[in-house]
Amino acid sequence: MGERDPTLMAGVPELVVLRLLAEREMYGYEIARTLKVVSRETLSLGEGVLYPALHAMEARGLLRPHPRQVEGRTRIYYQLTARGRRRLERLTANWQRMSAGVARILGTSGHE
Amino acid sequence: MGERDPTLMAGVPELVVLRLLAEREMYGYEIARTLKVVSRETLSLGEGVLYPALHAMEARGLLRPHPRQVEGRTRIYYQLTARGRRRLERLTANWQRMSAGVARILGTSGHE
């Protein structure tokens, strides 16, 4: 129960969301915008990805919601839990291992 | 109507298989072994991933099979088509864009 790894496949959305939240509390819409800017448009989570992902992560106890009213609109800020932090470390390590692997394959020019 | 991109998600198996075959003809079993070695165990395609992937790519015209009998065993060598080569370039570019994006997110220490 819980903490099943993305095997080969990326699980990129979960990873990057956790990483952003590790920096500071953010709400969904903000996450989407920030992601675009920081990644320079190369990463953009549609809302059909983002919100379900947030809910799933909340359900798994990786983050905790803090709803607030700001100018008549509801924002749900999310905060990383300790569990979420551990998860982040794990996913980061996985990502680095596997992207290094891919890089090695891509960089194979016959020899090496 | 082929050539739909893996959106955010990696599509790593397809990418790395194409990359290996760009170097030389290989057969399935060989691909699996080579992948492990070159990526230093960080990438390993189970046969439940590999063979279906090969068939799918063949169906899309990305590679062409060349069955051979070697010491009583059947080996199906695969060769990249022109279409497969184009696909490889495309996926490679995608991968680089998106892994750079992830790297940027991971490397964000608040400022920058």
Place this chain on the structure above:
DNA sequence: GACTATACCTCGCGGGACGAGGTATGGAAA
């Protein structure tokens, strides 16, 4: 009164990664 930006949400589709299981051969070990 229409449109854009903000801010949340859900549903259903489809693709694909995966484990488990299955067939068959050749050679080495027991």
Place this chain on the structure above:
DNA sequence: TTTCCATACCTCGTCCCGCGAGGTATAGTC
């Protein structure tokens, strides 16, 4: 000789999850 491992192919079912499309509501602008 039978058992076992490596080689070499295969399929099936599941489950996850990325995604687009669509939906609600408010605040401010044109």
